[in-house]
Amino acid sequence: xxxxxxxxxPLSVPEGAIVSLNCTYSNSAFQYFxxxxxxxxxxxxxxxxxxxxxNKEDGRFTAQVDKSSKYISLFIxxxxxxxxxxxxxxxxxxxxxxxxxxxxxxxxxxxx
Amino acid sequence: NAGxxxxxxxxxxxxxxxxxxxxxxxxxxxxxxxxxxxxxxxxKLIYYSVGAGITDKGEVPNxxxxxxxxxxxxxxxxxxxxxxxTSVYFCASSYRLQTGxxxxxxxxxxxxxxxxx
Numbered sequence: 001x002x003x004x005x006x007x008x009x010p011l012s013v014p015e016g017a018i019v020s021l022n023c024t025y026s027n028s029a030f031q032y033f034x035x036x037x038x039x040x041x042x043x044x045x046x047x048x049x050x051x052x053x054x055n056k057e058d059g060r061f062t063a064q065v066d067k068s069s070k071y072i073s074l075f076i077x078x079x080x081x082x083x084x085x086x087x088x089x090x091x092x093x094x095x096x097x098x099x100x101x102x103x104x105x106x107x108x109x110x111x112x
Numbered sequence: 113n114a115g116x117x118x119x120x121x122x123x124x125x126x127x128x129x130x131x132x133x134x135x136x137x138x139x140x141x142x143x144x145x146x147x148x149x150x151x152x153x154x155x156k157l158i159y160y161s162v163g164a165g166i167t168d169k170g171e172v173p174n175x176x177x178x179x180x181x182x183x184x185x186x187x188x189x190x191x192x193x194x195x196x197x198t199s200v201y202f203c204a205s206s207y208r209l210q211t212g213x214x215x216x217x218x219x220x221x222x223x224x225x226x227x228x229x
Contacts (some may be wrong), residue, residue: 008152043202043220045155098206
């Protein structure tokens with residue numbers, strides 16, 4: 001069993017729809033939860049990060065963490081074609097070296 | 113700032129050959145990382161470094177070596193290339209994201225696409 005599970009997709013939605021992404025994990029030591037966006041043939045870039053449980057909102061993006069269920073989510077409102085990318089969740093226990101454990105990524109396609 | 117730069121962008125190696133993937137960052141970050149990304153598998157950590165002269169193994173270190181003689185550079189060496197090392201390699205560096213906390217944002221380079229045949 002992988003330490004972090006993420007549905008690979010692809011997830012295809014019409015422009016303007018809400019995109020819902022999620023990851024489950026097994027390591028209860030994870031405290032920091034991140035979402036990275038990766039465009040085709042580019043390196044990942046940090047989109048959102050959350051510490052411990054709770055919600056965080058940044059513009060059209062909302063990240064949720066439920067540590068009791070070991071489940072994290074990312075919602076993208078009013079999706080745009082420019083949101084088409086692969087979204088990777090990543091987690092860290094915050095130990096020295098800040099090693100991240102990544103999910104496999106979900107490919108999202110937003111159709112105009 | 114150029115951020116994290118990687119060379120080469122693409123490379124084809126024959127089985128048994130060796131090569132070095134170069135990584136440089138100009139952000140004065142202490143932490144640097146090497147990942148490989150296989151299709152649908154996310155990123156797996158190969159090696160990381162918390163500062164010049166200090167390196168440690170990640171999840172998949174076999175077949176690779178690293179060195180960190182300066183803050184800026186973190187080259188990855190492949191010895192005796194094998195088809196299983198066909199992948200996209202990303203270098204990253206990081207700094208403290210949250211004052212007083214212990215989480216860091218990792219900045220990634222554009223990647224090196226390596227094929228071993």
